[in-house]
Amino acid sequence: MLLCLSLSFPSHHQTMAAAPSLNSLPYEVRQTIYSLVARQTNSNDWRKGPVSTIAHYATVSREWQEEFVEPITFKAIRVTPRRLKSFCQIVTSPRRRAIVQTICFHVSLDKYDSRLDGEPETPAERRRSTEILTMALGTFFRAMTQWQKSDTSPLGLDLHLRVDSPSDASSLASRNGGALVTGRALTSCLELDLDVVSLPHIDVFGGFRCTGRHLQPTSILFIVSRLQTLEYLDVELNHDSTRNRDVKQRNSFALGLQNSETIRVLCLRRPSPMLTPVYAPPKQPWSAFYDHMRTFSQQCESFEFDDCIDAVQFFTPFLLGSGIAEPPKGQEAPFFPRLKRLNVRNSYMMKSPYLRVTNRVEALASVRNLLAAIGRATRRMPALLFVRVCQYVLTDARLEWFVLIYEYHADKVVMRTKGFRPGKLIANAWRESAAEKGTKLIIHHEKDDLNTPEL
Template sequence: MAAAPSINSLPYEVRQTIYSLLGQHQTNSYRWNGEPVSTIAHYAAVSREWQEAFERYSFREIRITPKRLNCFSQIVKSPRRRAIVQTLRFHVKLDRYPSYLDGEQETSEERRRSTEIFTDALVTFFRAMTHWQKTDTSPLGLDLHLLIDSPSDSSTLLGRNGTPLTTGRALLSHLKLDLETLSLPELDIFSGFRCTGRHLQPTSLLAIVSKLRALEYLDMELNHDSIRKRDVQQRNNFVAGLEQCAESVRVLGLRRPSPMIIPSTAPSRKPWSDFYVHLRAFSQQCESFEFDDCVDAAQFFAPFIVGPSPDDAPRSQEVPFWARLKRLNVRNSYMMKEPYLRVTSRTEALAYVQKVLVAVGRASCHMPELQFARVCQYVLTDGRLEWFVLTYECYAGRAVLLVRGFVPGKVMIDAWKHPIAEKRVEFHIHVEDTDPNAPEL
């Protein structure tokens, strides 16, 4: 009886296809917290060929802790392995705490200790990464995902989807860097940066961003839109420093802290405040821009809101022009939770929603390269969540507006039709919602 053929007897291309399919199958599973689970590491020990084939999957995303930095540096010492790496997840673990403190804020001493742990870990990581050269990485650069939390931040309570809830302590205890003593070397190997876990003060994030000199993608949590002096100062300092510290960023994503458990004072409506002026200015260098409740869409697009209002633009204000913008994603909610109530009634909420949808349409006249836009507005009344979604897609000589949750009125259609007409493409509107009670906006 003839021996079974060896996999090595197959053509090289066939073997690579097998490795590819096996690698994808083994890396497409995830833990409850969203982290990928890789089960292919042991395959690399079969042979030299298997090692090189499966390292292309196992080294794409590497999770590092401060204690494993030396081991990590040795593992990825070879240029071949460094060229495989696409994402580094640097996980900074803060001190544990007993369960009876789950709902308590950190004390001043505990905050100082958390700042010390985080600052020391970040300095160590940046120094270790100075041994990497830009030529070591892929042409697209590396993504850095910074995760900061305590092992005790996961509550024993479970949410609706069966995953552990985050403790009140984790939500209440904001984190910052010691900026007076912080000394980080500049790195040019990272093209993307995302921060999750404990809420990190925006000015501390800006200090990190300023050292990532080749950064193109930035996704971060922006603290609550409120009139608290600390929040206002943090937000203003952050956006004012973006143009200088993040001049290479072309993809910007801003998101609010979530979930929120402490209501904060509702923000005053000041679309011409330093925050909105600087944010509008910086967004004009972006190719992709998205934000949620941390930015009020009506205030951001205020230059395109027509009509008598105390918030009308001063004559000195310039109308923004987004020459590079290709993708826009806006999400705002009304009457959901403080400080994002914004209105006091459904009637007022619908008027606000229409104002935003029309303003974005008018603004698209100043976005000549826009290919995709999604504007989602959510209104919660009497326990019922209403969605008002407008999606714009422009490709292959055709522009399409997809509308859900409302019937577009003449003002809104005209607001979007004019910029589309300037592009000289076909224009189509599809209303997805067949509810006869859907409001006209």
């Protein structure tokens, strides 16, 4: 695209005039030009490589570089261990550091032959992966000690840790066209060598997200313990498993979170789809894990989780009826004074590894009881503004999904449902919650399918 500013060039008989500068244009005109250029470059495609085509426009002028190019190219920076030194040299000035909002630290593990796509790592390969990650994080954290909290933008600084192998990308494609990952990538967990790693404390990161290979919860917890001003945490948590190692990891993670007093936004995701069947764990709503998670979530403003936490067990204190496990003596229903946003997603699949229920009737009963329990729980969430609960039931015949959305705005409480008709149990639970706020509940039910069940 050519940008035409309607500038005329003098002839030999005309007096040479000073070339107009970009700053001579009104601010609105400059922003329009920048917007047009940005839309026709890969300015937002920072994940695919260290340099986007928009960086070439920095040579137009110093004004273009400082006012247009750098605010885009430095907003989200991809760093690798090999490029760490150049990163430190490039982002030395306070002006550039104030632009940065996200640092994606990408650690590449060793390549492997395609014949090993479906094979987990050997013990020697696991040790090698641990060594690579431990050394890379140590180097990165030491480099980040050169940053001061005053260097960052008021929006804060987020750390996105991605760890994978160049060979993890499968030649197969998913239904939506995206690349799948290999079986080795799905089954090979990562961990830090906690006996060797030494990470300094850093106070410049307000958010931390981890993707790629699954990182063990205790390793995540160690990293979190070094981020002193962390407010947002988005990580994977081991899926339901009865293996002693997994139970210990989950309990340690949930207990350790309680030492992170600054975290206000927590998003927990299960690891990528598991390839080996896992039997459903026993119902333990009063176990150490659920006790610690309920305790920690009471300091959150936003809490989101999927199948890595069984929602029925988490909200057991608000379940009613016979057969409900009695709480320990002195155990009170949790109170969430800060919670503004809640997002819950669970699956009830009629096959491994989601065998929470044995049939569709049991699944629908669990969904109904959960939606009612969360409705009762919202009475203990005085600051709540938004809730989204999605429950999926997969049978041999089809996939059914049940969605409830709650919004409190302008002194109105609105509940929207899709995939089911709320029965008396659910409606009353949410109506009583709305009454706590001194307002009536407005229910909207999508009637796309006349055969939707009543729950």
